[in-house]
Amino acid sequence: MTPFYRFYCGVATVAAPLAWRRVRAKLTAEGIAPARIRERQGHATLPRPEGPLFWFHAASVGESVSVLALVERMLAARPGAQALVTSGTGGAAKVLADRLPDRTRHQFAPLDTAAALRRFLRHWQPDAGIFVESELWPQMIVRARAAGTRLALVNARMSKGSLRNWGRFDDTFRFLLDQFDLVRTQDRATLDGLLALGADPARVAQGPNLKAMIAPPPVDAAELKLLRAALPGPLWAAAATHAGEEEQVLEAHIAARAQVPGLRLLLIPRHPDRAEDIARLVRDRGLGLAQRSKGEAPDEAEVYLADTFGEMGLWYSLAPLAFLGGSLCDAGGHTPYEPACFGTPVLHGPRYANFAETYAAFDGAGAALEVPDARALGTQVARLLTDEAALTAASAATRALSADQRGGLDAVAQELLDSLAPLSAPAPLV
Numbered sequence: 001m002t003p004f005y006r007f008y009c010g011v012a013t014v015a016a017p018l019a020w021r022r023v024r025a026k027l028t029a030e031g032i033a034p035a036r037i038r039e040r041q042g043h044a045t046l047p048r049p050e051g052p053l054f055w056f057h058a059a060s061v062g063e064s065v066s067v068l069a070l071v072e073r074m075l076a077a078r079p080g081a082q083a084l085v086t087s088g089t090g091g092a093a094k095v096l097a098d099r100l101p102d103r104t105r106h107q108f109a110p111l112d113t114a115a116a117l118r119r120f121l122r123h124w125q126p127d128a129g130i131f132v133e134s135e136l137w138p139q140m141i142v143r144a145r146a147a148g149t150r151l152a153l154v155n156a157r158m159s160k161g162s163l164r165n166w167g168r169f170d171d172t173f174r175f176l177l178d179q180f181d182l183v184r185t186q187d188r189a190t191l192d193g194l195l196a197l198g199a200d201p202a203r204v205a206q207g208p209n210l211k212a213m214i215a216p217p218p219v220d221a222a223e224l225k226l227l228r229a230a231l232p233g234p235l236w237a238a239a240a241t242h243a244g245e246e247e248q249v250l251e252a253h254i255a256a257r258a259q260v261p262g263l264r265l266l267l268i269p270r271h272p273d274r275a276e277d278i279a280r281l282v283r284d285r286g287l288g289l290a291q292r293s294k295g296e297a298p299d300e301a302e303v304y305l306a307d308t309f310g311e312m313g314l315w316y317s318l319a320p321l322a323f324l325g326g327s328l329c330d331a332g333g334h335t336p337y338e339p340a341c342f343g344t345p346v347l348h349g350p351r352y353a354n355f356a357e358t359y360a361a362f363d364g365a366g367a368a369l370e371v372p373d374a375r376a377l378g379t380q381v382a383r384l385l386t387d388e389a390a391l392t393a394a395s396a397a398t399r400a401l402s403a404d405q406r407g408g409l410d411a412v413a414q415e416l417l418d419s420l421a422p423l424s425a426p427a428p429l430v
Helices: 003-029 034-041 061-066 068-077 090-096 114-124 138-146 160-177 188-196 221-230 246-257 272-284 312-318 353-365 374-386 388-406 409-419
Strands: 053-057 082-087 104-108 128-132 150-156 182-185 204-206 235-241 264-269 289-291 303-305 322-324 346-348 368-370
Touching: 003 034, 003 114, 003 138, 003 160, 034 104, 034 114, 053 068, 061 068, 061 082, 061 090, 061 128, 068 082, 068 409, 082 090, 090 104, 114 138, 138 150, 138 160, 150 409, 160 188, 182 188, 182 409, 188 204, 221 312, 235 246, 235 312, 246 264, 246 272, 246 374, 264 272, 264 312, 272 289, 272 303, 346 374, 353 368, 353 388, 368 388, 374 388
Parallel strands: 053 082, 053 128, 082 104, 128 150, 150 182, 182 204, 235 264, 235 322, 264 303, 289 303, 322 346, 346 368
Antiparallel strands: none
């Protein structure tokens, strides 16, 4: 252990009551049942299954969904094993409720405190833990390893700022990384940053991006048929939008409809709890609105506000073209691989630092197009929806990129199985 790690543990103990109050208030506001909120203190609400247990830990919706295909492949290779997925947000819990593979269950992640982690590890006793992206909670990592859990960090991604901050405590950072048997980064910049901080080159390497191998979200076929009938005209989607982006999307829509008569907008906010504020923006512009969460049919409404969880497959199946949010604000962008599963090409803003390499590939292949502002967004929406050949070519490019990336999933699963302790008699990956 290092002096800073011991200092962190002390601060975490003192701050635990405040952290718990904040987490409880947030999950309560998201409509999570009190019993499930207590999972964040390590109180399990499900029994531990028999047999070896893979534990996958992710932060929120994007990271949790990205790991599901990997869960499926690893369970297929270990017929006697089970899986536990943990995450910290209510949104992730709601999305995962309908998407977990067989032999898999979800719990909220314990807070990074000694008491919560003791309860969690005593109950679940995971044989192997796979942490996703940047979920480096120090006590969670160290205590899990001390309890005998073999650990891997996959799809690791750290910003320049995070790497710079860890550089101030490089001995602690190396101590944490040494708890992992395997570390695979999703980009070269993260790999270079980890090596510069003294990570062991024998354990750390660049791997494929799990978000490129995402399993397509489910689609309710009956609901899709109904909505296709209800939204027959020209349609585009603005998905995963953040505060400050809806205004720009609505401006773009108003401009585009001048070129595309009857154009309608499917508006899908990243955080549905902002729905009322967004609805107000729509009405202030004199646009007709129907709201999904209230059970309102699209009818003649020009904007259909899809303020629900777990229906992204439905929305990407409906829309031939989507703007992907988080890119006209400071959120850092969102992965285009989910719409690519449905052949839905993407328009995006210039702020996508979290997915720089991904968007470079999409833009280069003609599967995505960068727009600097609302005016350009409206222009490109109108152009693509009136140029069938261009839209068809962009859709084909997205499907091709998605298919190319998914082929590497078996290799990732096998590497993890080889690096972590054998949990049962192996079955070949097929």
